Amino acid sequence: MAATKRQAGSSATRTEARAAESKQSSSQRRQALVEVAAELFAESGFRATTVRQIGEAAGVFSGSLYHHFDSKEAIADEILSTYLDGIVREYKSIVKEHTDPGTALRELVRAAFASLEPHRAAITILQNERSYLAELPRFAYLTKVENEVRRIWVKVLDTGIAQGSFHKDLDTKLTYQFLRDAIWVAVRWFAPSGRLSVDQLADQYLKLVMRGIELDSDEAPRLW
Amino acid sequence: MAATKRQAGSSATRTEARAAESKQSSSQRRQALVEVAAELFAESGFRATTVRQIGEAAGVFSGSLYHHFDSKEAIADEILSTYLDGIVREYKSIVKEHTDPGTALRELVRAAFASLEPHRAAITILQNERSYLAELPRFAYLTKVENEVRRIWVKVLDTGIAQGSFHKDLDTKLTYQFLRDAIWVAVRWFAPSGRLSVDQLADQYLKLVMRGIELDSDEAPRLW
Amino acid sequence: MAATKRQAGSSATRTEARAAESKQSSSQRRQALVEVAAELFAESGFRATTVRQIGEAAGVFSGSLYHHFDSKEAIADEILSTYLDGIVREYKSIVKEHTDPGTALRELVRAAFASLEPHRAAITILQNERSYLAELPRFAYLTKVENEVRRIWVKVLDTGIAQGSFHKDLDTKLTYQFLRDAIWVAVRWFAPSGRLSVDQLADQYLKLVMRGIELDSDEAPRLW
Amino acid sequence: MAATKRQAGSSATRTEARAAESKQSSSQRRQALVEVAAELFAESGFRATTVRQIGEAAGVFSGSLYHHFDSKEAIADEILSTYLDGIVREYKSIVKEHTDPGTALRELVRAAFASLEPHRAAITILQNERSYLAELPRFAYLTKVENEVRRIWVKVLDTGIAQGSFHKDLDTKLTYQFLRDAIWVAVRWFAPSGRLSVDQLADQYLKLVMRGIELDSDEAPRLW
DNA sequence: TATGAATGAGGTTTCATTCAT
């Protein structure tokens, strides 16, 4: 990368590097900065990441970030809203398409796992900094969207119980929390380059929990 | 309480109050400070809590904390090691006492849930600040203890499979992670004064996951 | 106006708009920028106004200002020197035309009030930022011109005393300061659209001070 | 002063200096810092003075100021409210004591002039930064107090007209503005060590304006 | 032991200015 060539204090080198990079458009640059920041947020969290670190990782001075973003929070905002917009849309499309609660739930779980890797930063921030951010007016929407997501999942669970395909002794709100938390928290240790692919991860997880949810959920139907 | 006597700005009154309080031994004072800090850490996290906040909450000036602790990290250290020492001892005692894997796993889960409330701060720190702290030499033991705990849980799962009482298609390491994460992460929203007691919470959770682990795990044995 | 055509974020549209506007000559453009800046300086002061604000108000990017001006100070320079050149010329013409000190003084006061509105920015800057600017070599002329102005006013006052038409116990330098300050400072609250026109304002002021300056200054001549 | 002994980077020297200074109590130190800041504010204005400058002038690091004050604004707040509290009390006592409008007005003017030197910073801030500060919630009281002061002065002027001792063609609100502005603005150039004492200044000013206010205000009574 | 003033590094943000395109 250009950044690695750069020597601190050498503005000549710096300028050359800039020239080499600057083929990209404004929105591309902005997007690149968001991605750099996201990586750092995913690694260390939002508050623990400094704008100077973001700048260094992006090969610019921290002040330059403010040409593209109003504040550090604005970067987080972009990361979070991109994630939440997408995931809500996806969840909605899943429950629209799959009327069977068991299938719908499996697809929701798979979608949630699939979002881990591309949205590592957003999920990390939501887990660690949620209570801090939710107090800020700028992030008031977080609570709203979370409620929306919860309603979608809980409705699937409720429907499953009503139809007689899910265990009726489940506390559906609680079950949703357990499901979501266990998936999301995996963002901390899940590395797609590791032992397991995200699909394998989702399958293992579904094995673990679906037998506790569905009345008759073994892959091989029971014969008794 | 002494605190009510205190008039803002009157350091004389402050000193008297201190004197009245200081009937307690040094280790009692230390313990009280740890508890105050723990509450704040549980609420806001380790890095987000300032030593000044701890001092204020404890009724002393921030500088005074350094007579009892080397650093802010030392307080976290005390909180974490107390928790980890206790939970490891408890887990060991459980697996010693219960040779049946199903029972042992249920007890481990119940113990984990039971630790949420008394060790809210430790668990919060482990979740949010673990990666930051684990890099510090002082907290090198974190990884060791975590490995120890994992071995205990995984051994129970492995034994269950070997004995034929647990599903043999479970990835035991992964299953441990899912189990632990879903329990721990509940520290964020579980309030014992709320809708559910910790026992009810554990029961709901066991219902959800044990059917996915045990081959025949309904509380009421199936009669067909 | 071109501004209404512009869509935020569309640089293409922006460029077209620029083209449409650029029928004006370079000096016209420069003059327009000065006026935009002046309005902002008058409202918020010189230092508190950023070049970005100027650019936005003028419909260009801040960097573009530097094609017309060396620096932000250069804009202030233009505003100040335009004002000072004009006012000095006017004062000189007044004292040339009116040999009677009373009439001359009245005209000076009226001219000073009349300058408030068209030169709000210059007067605001001179009041709030004078000491900061006067240290810069570029603004060394400020002190010179101010001395020149003072000499003009004081000479009128001295002449009035020498001729026996002004109170002889006046400290003329001090009186000048009082007169000038009270007029200039009105720039902060005087709004020509308000209760009073600039002429009415000047008249009220003359009523207040001329009786303290002239020996016999009532509008209706005294008969004793 | 201790500060002059200090060499940058020499913490030994620094510590000695601190020791020599530290005979003072907390509130004394606070007061000393306010005075240091006030001097700088008076010289350069509130915004143009940096906390580093205040720190340097006080012989501490800028961060140390925040041990005593919440913010730079808090320092200005202290300066302003001290001034305003005092001047309002003084004005009230004057109008209470002097029922004759002429005498009362003279005393108000004298009090205003007398406040110039001890409250140079407050008056400078009020003149240059008023519109900026008044928008901040913390300084909402500024407008209130200013209104109170205006009412006091205007009432004296109104009473004088009603009693027939002041010219009835005065716009009293406007006259108040002229009076106050001309006095306050003198803070910029008045140096008590200069040619004139504050009393002489007030006298000259009274000579200038009182003849325009009172119907019969010559020192030597007219005989017609 | 407690105080509380001070440190000093580092946090986010602002802004006049430069310059390749």
Next chain:
DNA sequence: CATGAATGAAACCTCATTCAT
């Protein structure tokens, strides 16, 4: 000429820690 990304210094402020009293 205009753009707009970048600079880099400097702004205000925070905070764990130290230390003389």
